[in-house]
Amino acid sequence: MSIRTSTRVRIYDVAAAAGVSIATASKALNDTGRMTDETRSRVKDVAARLGFRPNAMARALLHQRSFTIGLLTNDTYGRFTLPLMAGVSEALVDQGVSVFLCAIEDDPALAKIHVDAMLDKQVDGIIASGKRIDRQLPVDLENLSVPVVYAFTQAPENGVSLVSDDAAGSREAVEWLKGLGRQRIVHVTGPRSFASVEERAGAYRAAVGADAQVLFGTWSEQWGHEAVARLWDAAGEKPDAIFCGNDQIARGVVDALRERGVSLPADVSVVGFDNWEIVAEATRPPLTTIDMNLKELGREAGRLVLALAAGEAVAPGIRKLPCTLVVRQSCGGGPRS
Template identity: 65%
Template sequence: MSSDASPAPAKTPVTLREVAASAGVSVATASKALNGQGRMTAETRARIRETAQRLGFRPNSLAQSLLRRRSFTVGLLTNDTYGRFSLPLMSGVSDALVDAGVSVFLCNVEDDTRLAQLHVEAMLDKRVDGIIATGKRIDRHLPVDLANLRIPVIYAFTQPDPGAIAFVSDDAGGARLAVEHFCRLGKKRIAHVSGPSGFAVVHARAQAYRDVLIERGLPVIEPLLGAWSEAWGHEAVGKLFGAKAGREGAPDAVFCGNDQIARGVIDALRERGIGVPDDVGVIGFDNWEIVAEATRPPLSSVDMNLAALGREAGLALLSLVGGKPAEPGIRKLPCRLVVRQSCGRPPGG
């Protein structure tokens, strides 16, 4: 069936001249107001911006980029294919950059050197203003050399190149929060179950665990190291409680290296008839909400504040792009303890 209806003509973009005429100012004044430049009253600037928004004016981003010699884009490189760490970090980066009109695009380099190099070259071809490199662990480089690029590079939650600026979470400080919280709850025999020995964070958290117990005069149970998995948490309970369940000397609290381990610990304790948190308190690490909130009881966990870490990385990159120098080195950002029901209450509280 034929139709005589023709498609509606595309709307002509609103011009800066139309904005200026509607606001009753010159084109030059309108341009300065919309770019945050020039001297004028706050009322005039607000009126021009409101007029532009009402008319649906959109500045020519290509022209702006050429004028300012910037693309107003930033690349985020990661090998965290699952997105467990990179996605909350990217949220923080975007939050830091959105008010500056800067967009972020994510490139997953996996662990492929050739793919990573292709992404970097594509970013340089697109003239990104800078690159933020992030990963799935803080003690490994991404599979690409980012040193000596002609644009600023910030590292966040990955091992940096020498002399670079990097942001990481304070894992030792986070472990301290967990163990000290158990101590405030009156726990006397606190065990630690963590991940593989090849991870730097495993040793940092284990040492903080030992330090707190020694400071408090409490016995140190040698940390159990294994996989980052529920299965390992389940197995570790057998090692900790196998011959001690219901007897003196069994742990009354378990600090776990991640939330998956903690979930396995809680399941195994339940199977043995050991109550959480009444008999044994449990705290995890990462505050992976999809795991922590679905655990029964809901899991207390150390949060690495990845969104805040990403925000700081984004702000640092903006500063470098703006020409402000920054001292190289690694900045450690504090963690926070999110208390849910799995660790129990203080005596009489």
């Protein structure tokens, strides 16, 4: 595309016009290196006259910084990636840092290609994100020459990693239901093999006590329907609240209850987990749910990777970020103060 080369003034042009080497021109413009004041100001005058715009790549070569970050993601639906990405970008854009998004689709070969391409472009750091805190990405990021921050994926020992505080989110849901006077609170959640499922269920059990009842299943509306059938077809007293492991399950639970003629939220309160708006807002009634604050988590990941890239000391280990209860209509209770 001839437009580009014809309109862009390069450092080579400045050096030639000023009668100095490229290295000298570069140093003059960056106020580094040793030269006479006369030479430095001559180079700057020539650069200004030619309309030279010091470019990021040239600066990067000189400073060994590219002002780019790579975000590796293993989440094809975008449920986690997009809010995370928005937060990362928000933390970095004011610093002039741009983000490469690399979706690896659980494919080790693809992951390797993306990582090599990022290293080749000398990213200042990498944020590795997944969907599960108990699974590693299918690529080894230890011993890279750039810092790595992990988000929602298993980090190596001494890695810096960010997750949401599942246990605290779970406690918050149960406390909200108790505060509404609910006494028979059941937990309907995803597969037991997920660490976050065990974490949430453990906190639920601790908050509810001896009457705790957990139904493990899949992350689907279908499972919400099945769980309600199991609970309502059983003998004995019915639950007056259901705390669900994600919003899809909660939507299935709400639909199943409505179809049985159970009144929400008069007779039963339902809380979800995720605050996935497309699901939570379309549920009838709209879901009260736990938000993992993924955008803030992304911001924190961005801040951490920049700090590491700048050589600042960052303590390794897992950082748990707070969740927030978002009140809609599926539980009763007014907006929170």
